[in-house]
Amino acid sequence: MTTDIQTDLDARAKELDRAHVFHSWSAQAGLDLPVIAGGSGTTVWDHAGNRMLDFSSQLVNVNIGHQHPAVIAAIQEQAARLATIGPATANLQRGEAAARIVARAPEGMNRVFFTNGGADAIENAIRMARVHAAAKGEVGREKVLSTYRSYHGNTGAAIVATGDWRRMPNEYARGHVHFFGPYLYRSEFWATTPEEESARALHHLERVIQAEGPATIAALLLESVPGTAGVLLPPPGYLSGVRALADRYGIVLILDEVMAGFGRTGRWFAFDGYDVTPDLIAFAKGVNSGYVPVGGVIISDEIAATFDERVFPGGLTYSGHPLAAASIVAALDAMEAEGIVDNARRMGAEAIGPGLVALAEKHEVIGEVRGEGVFWALELVSDRETREPLPAAAMGALKKDLMSRGLLPFTADNRIHVVPPCVVTADEVAEALEIYDAALATVRL
Template identity: 85%
Template sequence: MTDDLDARARELDRAHVFHSWSAQAHLDLPVIAGGEGTTVWDHAGNRMLDFSSQLVNVNIGHQHPAVVAAIQAQAAELATIGPATANLVRGEAAARIVAKAPDGFSRVFFTNGGADANENAIRLARLHTGRDKILSRYRSYHGNTGAAIVATGDWRRIPNEYARGHVHFFGPYLYRSEFWATTPEEECARALHHLERMVQAEGPSGIAAILLETIPGTAGIMIPPPGYLAGVREICDRYGMLLILDEVMSGFGRTGRWFAFEGHDVRPDLITFAKGVNSGYVPVGGVIISDEIAATFDDRVFPGGLTYSGHPLAAASIVASIDAMESEGIVENARRIGAEAIGPGLAALAEKHPLIGEVRGEGVFWALELVADRTTREPVGAAVMGRLKAELVSRGLLPFLADNRLHVVPPCVVTEGEVARAMAIYDEALTSVEGDER
């Protein structure tokens, strides 16, 4: 019977579901029927370690009982209410979010996810400054809506360039430096010089904001070199531009901090969030707005809104998630497990496997950059990545792969034992793929 359910799920999916970022004809997707913590399973009970956190969003783990109970209780009390109301649980959610933000942030605009969070941050920046252009980096992802996808710096932008006023620049990425740098200090200084020259060339009086993922996620988990984000802040201040930090993937525990920017001596003007704020149990995102920008709309209409802004089920899940993360030390666990288990484990794999060109990351936010040749740093191709994915899945691990990278991004609740099991699976899968390549 359970096998029949898996077959039925596949049949319905192939017949009726149109999937994102995919050619539809040849998809072969795993069936997921349930989950708990870092583990998911199909209807037949085949279990897999989820070291993808789905789309790097299930920070608190699958089916956390406190979050599930909060959603159930809110559904019984008030399942939905429009945004043009005052609602207690919405206010509680906003209060908990701003409590994690720097001083000078007291307002939250709720959205349905990360893309429209960035969309509305761009809108706020343009309206506040009276300027139009947005600068963002190549090798970035900001979402799949009009302005957010054009702010994105990877291939997904190119067939979707319908929004105006976007300019891209190169950020620091020492492993594949655009600046002929050989040290983090050189990469930082030259990347900042490049950015300032871009600002000058584009006309600073017309630039509303610089939009950055604090740590680029899908693009490769590239930790900024020391001083880079503080340097971007200085450039913004010098030319009267705002700084928007996209914490959609990196926020709420992923780096072992509530916000990734806490480790980089920088204060943004707008902070976008989604994913980890409630681990995707109900769709939600938002913009944390500095008091100065919020005051722009004290007597001026903000021309934006969403039917489901501040949805009570989403708000209840945020309250329960943040409370559980605090009381259970989940953010601290992510920081510790990254330093004591994941980081050392991946370093050991890199010593053993020539496919691994570089290991990058912190907390539960890591990437292995896979190369055909360590000297030339030539990326491995799609065929190698496809074989690696198949090897991992066959051994019971659900991976996150992008381009030539294997991202190691388990939930923040992951244990040392689960990390050890995952490292053994990575080791076996890499060994098998390297054997195929000989």
């Protein structure tokens, strides 16, 4: 039963938010945000007890679900033992966290630099690539190539490496060049098959490398599976082809696994499904489901050796924070013991994927379904023939409708991203599909 006190708490939360909290990527005046007071597994609720299925995983990061008891207990135990310590120390939890991460990385990647999140993981990966090139005597290798359809974070170099509109007001970092990655549904290359899209996108990338000058390029930076840009699964041969180009021209390959890593695709790392090994891996989000802010870079042995006798010119006060480290250990151990990554793979193959395809057969507004694991997107269009994106006003109304029906969605541009926690059950997927179905039925083309 909802009490006046609970309703008052929701009202107070909104009042304080409007008065004092400045929100990211938003015009502040018109915000009317949902109040979230608690959560468990795939469900969140406000103070009054109104519940929603969280099919956003917040910012696609709560892979293990809300309030997993093992992770909460680990944070509490570590806080009682040692709440914080500087990075210039050896700490058991930090070491255990690093060991668990590299155990799932490719062979020959044995070191981890911890950061506070995904954006500064990208910053430090770029720094490592540039310094590594300079250490080899390759003076002038400073450029970073990344795709237009990408998001890498909101710090100096990370936001300029980002390809979407958020880059444009923030272009202060130097040495960034963009190119088009594969996206068959809206191909830049007049491709009609995944194989054509892959080959032509690789040709385009090689021409950009040649035109920019290979000797000026330090790194190729890619999301293994671009997430915010639309869950764009790489076509056959693309990532391995990028690896071959990086090797041919002596360029460091950085794969951004911040959103796609640690179970999201039904694998520990998304790139595990695409026959590619990077030189540097940026991670965050799913490594501990965001219970404590943390990210990092997994470093190849070759690049790590650059800094054996050379000072690494970077650092953070909270690098390898013990609360974050404890949460990583507990999260990865629980994901292993409980088969959570395999559950994500199974739910994608058996429940989410088939369910979304069935919705596409029913609703003309769905132009394409794509994804794997618990990482899916519905691309919504006004016309299937022209593929005209569904307008922003219609997307806003659809998002509001989904929330009113008890589902917290992730929307971006003309897409609904279906991205529940990796612990989602078949029954919860079925419930969500009913909500999507009902809401999509209200869209008028």
